[in-house]
Amino acid sequence: MRILVTGGAGFIGSNFIKLYLARHPDCEIVNLDKLTYAGNLENLHDVESDERYRFVHGDICDEAVVATAMRGCDAVVNFAAETHVDRSIGDPAGFLKTDVFGVHVLLEAARAADVSRFIQISTDEVYGPTLDCAFTEEDRLNPRNPYSASKAGGELLARSYFETYDFPVIVSRGANNVGPNQYPEKVIPLFTTNAIEDLPLPLYGDGLQERDYTHVLDHCSGIELLLARGVPGEVYNVGAGNHMKNIEMTHLILEELGKPETLIKHVRDRAGHDVRYAIDATKLRRLGWEPEFGTKAAILDTVRWYVANEAWWKPLKSGEFREYYERQYRERLDEAGAA
Numbered sequence: 001m002r003i004l005v006t007g008g009a010g011f012i013g014s015n016f017i018k019l020y021l022a023r024h025p026d027c028e029i030v031n032l033d034k035l036t037y038a039g040n041l042e043n044l045h046d047v048e049s050d051e052r053y054r055f056v057h058g059d060i061c062d063e064a065v066v067a068t069a070m071r072g073c074d075a076v077v078n079f080a081a082e083t084h085v086d087r088s089i090g091d092p093a094g095f096l097k098t099d100v101f102g103v104h105v106l107l108e109a110a111r112a113a114d115v116s117r118f119i120q121i122s123t124d125e126v127y128g129p130t131l132d133c134a135f136t137e138e139d140r141l142n143p144r145n146p147y148s149a150s151k152a153g154g155e156l157l158a159r160s161y162f163e164t165y166d167f168p169v170i171v172s173r174g175a176n177n178v179g180p181n182q183y184p185e186k187v188i189p190l191f192t193t194n195a196i197e198d199l200p201l202p203l204y205g206d207g208l209q210e211r212d213y214t215h216v217l218d219h220c221s222g223i224e225l226l227l228a229r230g231v232p233g234e235v236y237n238v239g240a241g242n243h244m245k246n247i248e249m250t251h252l253i254l255e256e257l258g259k260p261e262t263l264i265k266h267v268r269d270r271a272g273h274d275v276r277y278a279i280d281a282t283k284l285r286r287l288g289w290e291p292e293f294g295t296k297a298a299i300l301d302t303v304r305w306y307v308a309n310e311a312w313w314k315p316l317k318s319g320e321f322r323e324y325y326e327r328q329y330r331e332r333l334d335e336a337g338a339a
């Protein structure tokens with residue numbers, strides 16, 4: 001099987017490519033990635049000379065590049081996206097382009113190439129927040145920020161291709177992933193690397209928001225299963241049920257690193273901050289999915305990876321990241337008296 005993986009230089013895509021190549025000796029993978037600030041070929045260092053792997057530098061919005069990359073592929077897994085909620089609040093346009101229009105370009109090319117499976121990687125954020133239940137795949141969508149609204153647009157378009165053209169689309173809705181190689185804008189790598197450097201941890205609002213911290217390898221094995229046994233036209237939640245409040249997660253990181261709680265700075269909240277995400281992954285479990293990492297294990301495995309891999313993240317925290325960090329946090333930290 002030859003698979004077109006898009007966004008394979010990012011966090012989840014790179015973990016998926018490494019996992020899939022290791023477990024499927026006969027597969028071939030073409031990785032199409034634009035290499036935005038979040039794309040990093042270092043993540044694929046281990047497989048770059050594997051003859052079953054090929055990298056194509058390009059944009060999923062570019063029809064010609066996509067058609068060429070798609071040639072000879074049996075399946076597509078679309079990870080490519082703009083992914084950071086805070087950036088989508090500041091500047092939504094790029095999210096609409098890649099997360100909606102890019103999906104359209106991929107779907108058209110995949111249909112023309114008659115691929116046998118198209119996995120659209122979506123997110124639990126499309127359901128919006130819930131205080132008391134875990135959403136199933138039948139629940140209504142209620143995205144509340146430009147990122148999740150764009151992802152909802154992308155997955156609805158993908159599902160329309162199943163209904164309209166009988167095209168074999170499967171949608172996955174993943175919970176918050178943690179693990180190696182996540183860009184340090186996301187909360188766990190940001191807090192871990194800041195704590196290592198004795199910098200403040202900017203906790204939004206009261207810190208009582210809750211996420212399902214699912215290990216990236218568990219997410220990837222879910223996608224692997226969907227490629228093999230997912231039913232076309234269906235949607236599958238991918239969440240381990242690893243719930244933890246942000247404040248507890250922050251304490252866990254500090255405890256593991258032996259750093260003081262005085263590093264925690266409660267800063268102005270994210271606009272429209274979704275208080276709690278929760279999904280029910282029974283449908284995927286019925287296909288045979290069993291996550292390996294519990295809540296603490298997933299978070300601590302991540303913290304320890306960042307401790308051991310300073311050479312990976314230190315260079316990322318300069319340049320573009322520093323400009324973004326100043327924009328996103330300077331005023332907030334000043335207001336909180338943590339200059």
Ligand code: NAD
Nearest residue numbers: 007009010011012034035036038039059060081174176177
């Ligand atoms: P990431 O930001 O780490 O990586 C995104 C990758 O996509 C990068 O390599 C980037 O260069 C590439 N990319 C961006 N725009 C592109 C374009 N126009 N053309 C080609 N490549 C492009 O993202 P991630 O956290 O690995 O997320 C991957 C996918 O999983 C996304 O679709 C995201 O919505 C979804 N998801 C993420 C999480 C999470 O917790 N990180 C959870 C559920 C779902």
Ligand code: DAU
Nearest residue numbers: 083084085123124125174175176185186187202203204209
């Ligand atoms: O739920 C799946 C989603 O998880 C994915 O679709 C997104 O691509 C991914 O980025 C992630 O979105 P979140 O917004 O939940 O992740 P983030 O790491 O940005 O924030 C996690 C929680 O931590 C959230 O409640 C906001 C809070 N937070 C985040 C940052 C960056 C802070 O308190 N301070 C921060 O500086």
